[in-house]
Amino acid sequence: MRFAKLALAGLLATSLAAFGISAIAQQPATSPAAEQPTPPADAQPAPTDTPTMAVPAPTTETVPAQSAVIAPAADASGGHGGEEAAGGEAHAAGGHDLLEPVGGWPHEGYFGTFDQNQLQRGFKVYSEVCSVCHGMKLLSFRNLGEQGGPFYDPRYPNPNDNPVVKQIAATFTNQIPTVDPDSGDMIASPAKTSDRILGPFANDIAARAGNGGALPPDLSVITKARHGGAGYIYSLLMGYTPPPAGLTVAPGQHYNAYMPGDTSASWAGDPRHKPPGGFLAMAWPLEYAEVTFDDGTASTQEQMAHDVSVFLAWAGDPKAVARKQMGAAVIPYLLLLSLLVFLSYKRLWRNVEH
Numbered sequence: 125m126r127f128a129k130l131a132l133a134g135l136l137a138t139s140l141a142a143f144g145i146s147a148i149a150q151q152p153a154t155s156p157a158a159e160q161p162t163p164p165a166d167a168q169p170a171p172t173d174t175p176t177m178a179v180p181a182p183t184t185e186t187v188p189a190q191s192a193v194i195a196p197a198a199d200a201s202g203g204h205g206g207e208e209a210a211g212g213e214a215h216a217a218g219g220h221d222l223l224e225p226v227g228g229w230p231h232e233g234y235f236g237t238f239d240q241n242q243l244q245r246g247f248k249v250y251s252e253v254c255s256v257c258h259g260m261k262l263l264s265f266r267n268l269g270e271q272g273g274p275f276y277d278p279r280y281p282n283p284n285d286n287p288v289v290k291q292i293a294a295t296f297t298n299q300i301p302t303v304d305p306d307s308g309d310m311i312a313s314p315a316k317t318s319d320r321i322l323g324p325f326a327n328d329i330a331a332r333a334g335n336g337g338a339l340p341p342d343l344s345v346i347t348k349a350r351h352g353g354a355g356y357i358y359s360l361l362m363g364y365t366p367p368p369a370g371l372t373v374a375p376g377q378h379y380n381a382y383m384p385g386d387t388s389a390s391w392a393g394d395p396r397h398k399p400p401g402g403f404l405a406m407a408w409p410l411e412y413a414e415v416t417f418d419d420g421t422a423s424t425q426e427q428m429a430h431d432v433s434v435f436l437a438w439a440g441d442p443k444a445v446a447r448k449q450m451g452a453a454v455i456p457y458l459l460l461l462s463l464l465v466f467l468s469y470k471r472l473w474r475n476v477e478h
């Protein structure tokens with residue numbers, strides 16, 4: 125009797141634990157903006173008052189309004205707010221709400237999925253704009269053609285056979301050092317589908333030398349490495365505004381309201397109202413970007429920023445959707461099994477005093 129009860133309790137505990145684990149595993153994927161602790165009422169900008177929060181037009185008049193409204197929250201989060209904030213805070217380091225693109229983040233949440241067209245557009249932005257400086261060395265070209273990936277095609281279950289993936293690998297800026305079989309010299313050859321998506325620079329020293337001393341980080345897992353994930357990348361890409369009057373920007377640096385950092389040392393105004401955000405060496409990559417999307421979507425800066433952020437979210441966890449779908453199948457199975465075990469326990473022990 126005791127054994128049966130224990131077994132039943134164990135099974136129930138297992139299914140509850142499985143549910144709990146899957147819930148915890150989903151935690152970082154939930155909408156960063158929606159999950160944030162609500163800032164003080166006066167710090168919450170009404171969308172109508174500050175249209176810049178929805179679509180930040182880089183105009184000088186709107187910036188002081190934005191920073192003034194947001195400043196209390198920024199101060200409260202301290203210097204490197206985003207990077208050092210206590211666990212679970214979805215703040216970007218600017219210490220204020222992240223920007224939310226039209227259409228939001230459909231890949232987030234328990235049943236989130238990626239739109240393959242959007243992933244393809246995002247990859248196009250990465251390959252035509254970002255790959256000039258950033259590599260994604262945890263990703264191989266063949267990953268792009270795997271199930272759930274931007275170029276998955278059911279006709280080619282093996283992504284190495286996928287002609288689109290082959291074509292991308294062969295024409296990417298990525299050049300792989302190889303030994304020339306005739307001369308023995310080192311030569312650069314086009315990548316194969318099995319090769320990693322390396323950056324354009326041979327090493328970090330060359331990358332720094334080409335970027336005024338700053339190292340463009342590898343983007344493979346950047347959405348995992350920053351609070352706010354895709355929302356942070358989008359906000360960073362749309363957060364380039366002219367610096368508010370009173371803020372000195374060092375040569376080679378750029379002001380961004382969402383970059384983790386501290387503007388107080390460069391701020392001549394009231395220290396209680398220092399502008400949110402920080403400085404970074406990357407100029408606004410989308411300022412002059414011209415990408416023609418193959419599906420006819422208009423390539424506005426918002427669209428490019430949105431699509432590339434979604435692509436980077438996929439790249440940071442390419443198996444996320446498969447994992448969620450597996451969870452959605454396993455939980456009902458475990459619950460049903462628990463019910464059956466409970467009913468058989470009731471039946472087996474129905475005539476026994478216990």
Ligand code: HEC
Pocket residue numbers: 249250253254255256257258335338339340341346350357360361383384403404405406407409410432
């Ligand atoms: C001209 C070169 C260049 C291009 C093009 C470029 N970046 Fe960067 N990026 C940099 C450099 C340099 C840094 C490091 C800046 C620093 O640390 O001050 C950087 C940093 C970043 C960061 C890290 C910010 C942080 O939180 O530390 C992200 C994210 C990023 N870039 C995304 C992108 C995306 C997405 C694109 C394409 C839309 C892109 N970059 C295009 C040079 C570039």
